[in-house]
Amino acid sequence: MLKLYAMFLTLIFLVELVAAIVGFVFRHEIKNSFKNNYEKALKQYNSTGDYRSHAVDKIQSTLHCCGVTDYTDWTNTNYYSEKGFPKSCCKREDCTPQRDADKVNNEGCFIKVMTIIESEMGVVAGISFGVACFQDI
Numbered sequence: 001m002l003k004l005y006a007m008f009l010t011l012i013f014l015v016e017l018v019a020a021i022v023g024f025v026f027r028h029e030i031k032n033s034f035k036n037n038y039e040k041a042l043k044q045y046n047s048t049g050d051y052r053s054h055a056v057d058k059i060q061s062t063l064h065c066c067g068v069t070d071y072t073d074w075t076n077t078n079y080y081s082e083k084g085f086p087k088s089c090c091k092r093e094d095c096t097p098q099r100d101a102d103k104v105n106n107e108g109c110f111i112k113v114m115t116i117i118e119s120e121m122g123v124v125a126g127i128s129f130g131v132a133c134f135q136d137i
Contacts, residue, residue: 020128035110039068045079045086060088063116065109071101073108 041052066089067073089104
C-alpha cells in the first residue's frame with residue numbers, strides 16, 4: 001500500500017512538472033490566445049450581462065484600461081456605434097457611456113494584464129514547485 005501511495009505521489013509530481021514546462025514553452029501561444037479571445041469579447045460585447053462582457057468590464061474597471069491595445073479598439077464594435085464607450089472605460093466612476101475619448105482610459109488592457117501575469121509568474125512557479133516537492137517528502 002505504501003508503494004502504491006508513493007507511485008501516485010510520483011505520478012502527480014510528474015504531471016505538475018510537465019504542466020509547468022508546457023506552460024512555459026507555450027507561453028507565447030497563451031498570450032496570443034488571450035489577445036484573440038479578448039478581441040472577440042470586445043466585438044461581441046453587450047450590456048445584457050453575459051460572462052464575457054462582465055469579464056471585460058471587470059478587467060477594464062479594475063486595471064483602469066480600455067480596449068485591447070488602446071481605447072480605439074472600441075470604435076470597431078457594434079456596441080460603440082450604438083452607445084459609445086462602455087462605462088467600465090471611464091476615468092471617473094460617475095460617467096455614463098459616451099463617445100468622448102477624453103473621458104475614457106487611453107491605455108489598452110492586454111499589456112496591463114500581461115504585465116501582471118508576468119510579474120506574478122515567479123511567485124506562482126515558486127509556490128507550485130514547493131507544493132510539488134512537499135508532496136514527495
